Amino acid sequence: SRVRIVNSSSPRKDLGPDFPPAMPKAIPFEWQEDINCINFVFHIPGVKSEKVDILISDLYVKVNSPPHFFDADLFSEIDPTHTSTRAKVGGGQLRLRLRKREPQIWRHYRVTSLAKEDIIKRRESSLSQAEARQQEEYTKRSEFRTTQLKAGEKEQWRLDHENRRQIEKWKEEEAEVAAQYVYDSFEGGELKKGEVEDVEVWNRIGQEYTSLEDAGNDAPVVEQAPPNGTSDSTVAQEIDSSREQSTQIAVRMADRNVAQEELPVVRDQGGKIAMKFTERRTIGVPARDRPGLNREPPHPKNVAARPRLAGEPEGDEHGDETDPVWLKDKGDEFCTRGDYAAAVLAYTKALKIASHAKCFANRALCHLHLGNLGVCVEDCNNAISVLNLRNRAPAGSLGALKDPEEQIMRAKIEVRLGVAYLWMGEFKKSLEHMKRSLEVEDGLTRDDEETIRHDIDRIAKAWETAESKAQADMTFKRALGKGIDHMQRALEQYDKVVEVDKENAVVLSNRSQCRLQLAQYQGCLEDSA
Numbered sequence: 001s002r003v004r005i006v007n008s009s010s011p012r013k014d015l016g017p018d019f020p021p022a023m024p025k026a027i028p029f030e031w032q033e034d035i036n037c038i039n040f041v042f043h044i045p046g047v048k049s050e051k052v053d054i055l056i057s058d059l060y061v062k063v064n065s066p067p068h069f070f071d072a073d074l075f076s077e078i079d080p081t082h083t084s085t086r087a088k089v090g091g092g093q094l095r096l097r098l099r100k101r102e103p104q105i106w107r108h109y110r111v112t113s114l115a116k117e118d119i120i121k122r123r124e125s126s127l128s129q130a131e132a133r134q135q136e137e138y139t140k141r142s143e144f145r146t147t148q149l150k151a152g153e154k155e156q157w158r159l160d161h162e163n164r165r166q167i168e169k170w171k172e173e174e175a176e177v178a179a180q181y182v183y184d185s186f187e188g189g190e191l192k193k194g195e196v197e198d199v200e201v202w203n204r205i206g207q208e209y210t211s212l213e214d215a216g217n218d219a220p221v222v223e224q225a226p227p228n229g230t231s232d233s234t235v236a237q238e239i240d241s242s243r244e245q246s247t248q249i250a251v252r253m254a255d256r257n258v259a260q261e262e263l264p265v266v267r268d269q270g271g272k273i274a275m276k277f278t279e280r281r282t283i284g285v286p287a288r289d290r291p292g293l294n295r296e297p298p299h300p301k302n303v304a305a306r307p308r309l310a311g312e313p314e315g316d317e318h319g320d321e322t323d324p325v326w327l328k329d330k331g332d333e334f335c336t337r338g339d340y341a342a343a344v345l346a347y348t349k350a351l352k353i354a355s356h357a358k359c360f361a362n363r364a365l366c367h368l369h370l371g372n373l374g375v376c377v378e379d380c381n382n383a384i385s386v387l388n389l390r391n392r393a394p395a396g397s398l399g400a401l402k403d404p405e406e407q408i409m410r411a412k413i414e415v416r417l418g419v420a421y422l423w424m425g426e427f428k429k430s431l432e433h434m435k436r437s438l439e440v441e442d443g444l445t446r447d448d449e450e451t452i453r454h455d456i457d458r459i460a461k462a463w464e465t466a467e468s469k470a471q472a473d474m475t476f477k478r479a480l481g482k483g484i485d486h487m488q489r490a491l492e493q494y495d496k497v498v499e500v501d502k503e504n505a506v507v508l509s510n511r512s513q514c515r516l517q518l519a520q521y522q523g524c525l526e527d528s529a
Contacts, residue, residue: 024066024068025068026068026069026070027042027043027044028042029041034105035100035103036084036100037097038097038109039095039097040109041094041095041096042070042093042094043092043093044068047089047093048089051066052065052089052094054087056080056085057080057129058079058080058101059073059074059122060074060127063096073110073119075106075108075110076106078099080130080133081133082099084097324359325350327347327353328347328350328359331350335366340366340367340370341370343363344363344366344367347359347360347362347363351363357406358409360380360382360383361380361383361409364377364379364380364413364416365416367379368416368420377420380417384410384413387409387410402442404442408443410440411448412443414433415452417429417433418432418437427463427466430459431459434456434459435456438452438453462501464501465501465507468500469506471493472490472510473510475489475490476490476494476510476513476514494510498511508527512524515527
């Protein structure tokens with residue numbers, strides 16, 4: 001069983017800056033309980049999580065959001081450390097859920113059977129336990145943080161040690177490679193034969209360059225004629241041969257000092273290489289996704305392709321997304337499957353391209369299923385505006401014949417408007433649109449008309465009993481915890497409402513709760529059924 005109560009005390013109004021309130025304001029709240037938990041809902045205008053102070057102990061609860069204040073010595077013990085014990089702030093409300101230590105029904109959230117001195121001792125004991133528990137938790141967190149820091153430092157030392165060992169290993173390997181190269185350069189303690197010749201040639205070339213440097217740049221340049229029997233071309237050939245020989249020696253000595261990486265020989269290209277790709281009909285769209293291809297998209301091996309719907313044309317899943325008719329058909333398909341969110345997206349994209357009454361009407365149906373009542377009403381009105389604009393006859397001419405399909409759609413739109421306004425609690429507008437649906441010529445079948453007339457009667461009864469139901473609900477809330485007489489008065493008010501509207505499930509549910517409080521179990525079961 002569940003118990004619900006509303007704090008009827010109202011906070012004292014402020015008298016202005018010159019007369020500040022002497023005492024904190026009481027917080028209006030509601031509370032419920034079941035066998036395992038007790039729930040509080042505090043109504044605090046503009047409450048924020050960073051500006052509210054909540055204290056929860058085993059037997060005492062305090063909520064402080066200046067200038068609002070609430071505290072209570074609980075009827076029995078709760079478990080502050082349980083996962084179900086939590087608080088949530090938002091929408092001008094603070095929701096507090098407390099887990100009972102022992103499953104039972106309290107019927108009162110505050111203890112009233114003890115003397116004031118006993119309550120104070122009980123509160124101080126509970127607060128001391130909460131403080132000790134908080135200190136223990138803080139100590140555990142501190143120890144855990146210290147342990148984590150030590151573990152992190154130890155891991156960092158280990159990584160640094162491994163990095164140093166790896167660097168030293170690399171240095172040793174490089175030293176071994178260099179020493180091996182030096183040892184390989186000698187054969188029996190002397191240079192190899194080819195290396196001796198290269199060294200002698202380089203020594204001779206070095207001596208020649210040294211003699212030229214010693215001569216200085218200021219020495220006169222004397223042109224010497226080539227020896228007899230030789231020409232200028234012969235001398236040039238000898239110079240080129242000498243340069244080529246020195247270049248070959250330098251390359252051979254460089255190969256001994258540095259291991260050159262062998263690269264493959266460059267191939268003769270013989271011109272440009274052209275690669276052809278599939279041309280794209282639409283810029284920025286892959287060839288696979290271009291419109292006009294009648295093929296299924298790739299699927300994983302373990303996932304079967306989507307079965308084709310009855311009457312669905314082949315290749316329809318790759319239609320043109322710039323075609324509003326195709327988008328509208330896809331929206332209808334999503335709506336038939338029950339995927340209303342996807343249907344709303346398809347209808348919205350179609351309406352961006354072209355205005356269509358069916359798109360507005362079907363999107364209104366999707367919003368009705370999704371609970372977006374205001375948007376549903378707006379789409380219904382847009383659909384009716386499109387139909388009126390299409391059927392408007394020029395001045396001085398007779399109106400065109402009415403399209404039967406448009407009449408059916410107009411009647412459905414009026415019904416959807418009636419349902420939306422009913423869920424919004426606007427009974428008068430709901431009745432108006434329900435009656436308009438009956439006035440549409442050839443808009444509804446006989447069975448539909450009978451259903452609509454029955455719904456109109458139910459809406460009228462709900463409108464007639466709305467005020468009486470609200471009064472009965474208020475009496476029931478105030479009667480909780482006050483005695484059987486007050487609860488009996490609430491039951492009598494519910495009986496009067498049920499006499500007028502016997503099919504109102506909400507009223508029957510509330511009356512079953514009232515009978516449960518009065519221990520009328522058989523009547524409670526009848527109302528619940």
